[in-house]
Amino acid sequence: MSGTTAVKAALQAQRIETPSWGFGNSGTRFKVFAQQGVPRDPFEKLADAAQVHAATGVAPTVSLHIPWDKVDDYAALAAHAADVGVRIGMINSNTFQDDAYRLGSVAHPDAAVRRRAVDHLLECVDIMDATGSDSLKLWFADGTNYPGQDDIAARQDRLAEALARVYDRLGEGQRMVLEYKLFEPAFYTTDVPDWGTAYAHCLKLGPKAKVVVDTGHHAPGTNIEFIVAILLREGRLGAFDFNSRFYADDDLMVGAADPFQLFRILHAVRAGGGFDPAAGVAFMLDQCHNIEPKIPAMIRSVLNVQEATAKALLVDADALRTAQLAGDVLGANAVLMDAYNTDVRPLLAELREEMGLDPNPVAAYQAGGYAEKIVAERVGGTQAGWGA
Numbered sequence: 001m002s003g004t005t006a007v008k009a010a011l012q013a014q015r016i017e018t019p020s021w022g023f024g025n026s027g028t029r030f031k032v033f034a035q036q037g038v039p040r041d042p043f044e045k046l047a048d049a050a051q052v053h054a055a056t057g058v059a060p061t062v063s064l065h066i067p068w069d070k071v072d073d074y075a076a077l078a079a080h081a082a083d084v085g086v087r088i089g090m091i092n093s094n095t096f097q098d099d100a101y102r103l104g105s106v107a108h109p110d111a112a113v114r115r116r117a118v119d120h121l122l123e124c125v126d127i128m129d130a131t132g133s134d135s136l137k138l139w140f141a142d143g144t145n146y147p148g149q150d151d152i153a154a155r156q157d158r159l160a161e162a163l164a165r166v167y168d169r170l171g172e173g174q175r176m177v178l179e180y181k182l183f184e185p186a187f188y189t190t191d192v193p194d195w196g197t198a199y200a201h202c203l204k205l206g207p208k209a210k211v212v213v214d215t216g217h218h219a220p221g222t223n224i225e226f227i228v229a230i231l232l233r234e235g236r237l238g239a240f241d242f243n244s245r246f247y248a249d250d251d252l253m254v255g256a257a258d259p260f261q262l263f264r265i266l267h268a269v270r271a272g273g274g275f276d277p278a279a280g281v282a283f284m285l286d287q288c289h290n291i292e293p294k295i296p297a298m299i300r301s302v303l304n305v306q307e308a309t310a311k312a313l314l315v316d317a318d319a320l321r322t323a324q325l326a327g328d329v330l331g332a333n334a335v336l337m338d339a340y341n342t343d344v345r346p347l348l349a350e351l352r353e354e355m356g357l358d359p360n361p362v363a364a365y366q367a368g369g370y371a372e373k374i375v376a377e378r379v380g381g382t383q384a385g386w387g388a
């Protein structure tokens, strides 16, 4: 295979998962601006996600969030997904919206609250069984706001016990991925604040536990590609939650704030073998489109990941290694920058045409009439959003 053919084959094989919640209404703690045509239930969210896959050809799976995507019949939901051309991806748990969780969930000082949280996580594994999902995504809002509020180490013990119970419930071919987040909603301590804490828990649990890197969950200036390289080296990088941040956990479109960082991260993925399907790294979007139209924003995000991936794949690995081993600092950096500065849009347009897709997925979606159709059809009912 020529270089370009290999790059195209890798881009065609890449899979980018969309989040069901990204199609619903969202906002800040100040205001949620509702949009016309927004889904009213998980079935309509899957239909919207299918538009992203139809336009891009690389987004065939959709993450669900429980209880926001709770339905009576999960087999019917999975069948509907297949009907519209997608599949159910990860099951995301929610242990942060009950009144009982004021002091935490799995790390709460009261055993009864911890039991309630674990029961929810076990229910999520039942939903994996019913939908064919292979991954349970865990993020805990647990932490404390004030020094002395609770015992830091005791909270880790409670967390470890809960994780072990859920880990033991995982079936054949199922896994759990643990996401960390620096702060928020807790402001003093967070129980899983960084990759080291997540990694330590995963290591104790076993090989079916891996770490999720959400690109928005770090302190400003953190070298995320270093974290990615270490986790890949240890075989514990389970998934990405892609998004962009300017200040905190902004959940803006991936690649919008810092496309160079995204390129550096994906270069680390390539260098560590993370694009090999056998590595088991899931590439997910975790975004909220508060003021922009949601489906085109999701399509744009997929294109941003593809563009950064293409640039990472274009890095001349042999030339890079030669320069590195020769101690050619400027030469090695130039190899990387040459790839980053390549305009990969013509390559991707060509690939899409080869895949039978429109070379411009956003324009194709906008010309297709779907946006007008859902505005006309989705009248009445309650629009999906946080907590629904």
Ligand SMILES: [Mn+2]
Residues within 6 Å of the ligand: 179, 214, 241, 286
């Ligand atoms: Mn996330």
